[in-house]
Amino acid sequence: GEEVAQTPKHLVRGEGQKAKLYCAPIKGHSYVFWYQQVLKNEFKFLISFQNENVFDETGMPKERFSAKCLPNSPCSLEIQATKLEDSAVYFCASSQSGKNEKLFFGSGTQLSVL
């Protein structure tokens, strides 16, 4: 596609439930990034992929968060046993080369944990 597509736009979960977010990068882009924006604050890097391989996961919380980018499928970010502090907008972005290149962002998934 011509743009980064994120689904769903909004997701409401009770504390302790699982949340799964999806991202389809721009066609031809090899790199996918996930960012978390809490309370309209700065964007916190979570994880990046080069095709289906994890490129950098230094921002991923050690517990409860996982992500995948499988061939011929949208990338996904999954949060097991959500907590109140996971409430945020999760943005996915893609780029062609991954380094020192502009990222193209999706419109985000607003996750609300109640």
Next chain:
Amino acid sequence: DQQVKQNSPSLSVQEGRISILNCDYTNSMFDYFLWYKKYPAEGPTFLISISSIKDKNEDGRFTVFLNKSAKHLSLHIVPSQPGDSAVYFCAASAMDAGSQGNLIFGKGTKLSVKP
């Protein structure tokens, strides 16, 4: 500790005048800087970038200036238009061997351009 700082949370400018948004950084390894613009309920959209080998990059009404010795960059918008009203994020990345090129973002400056 914040590596990219935008110390002004908001800025209000009259239509037709210049808007100047500022950004400071602490990591001397950063060598690529970008500005993104964000409207509510949308993802950030790329505006303009600059490599550390340059001190100025211009694109239409938008100019980014980089002062490496001061670790400071600024975005100039002239003339400002009401449609420029948005939150502007400064971002930086490093291309050294230890970095994966992730963008580090500031907290944003909300620009309001009044007609």
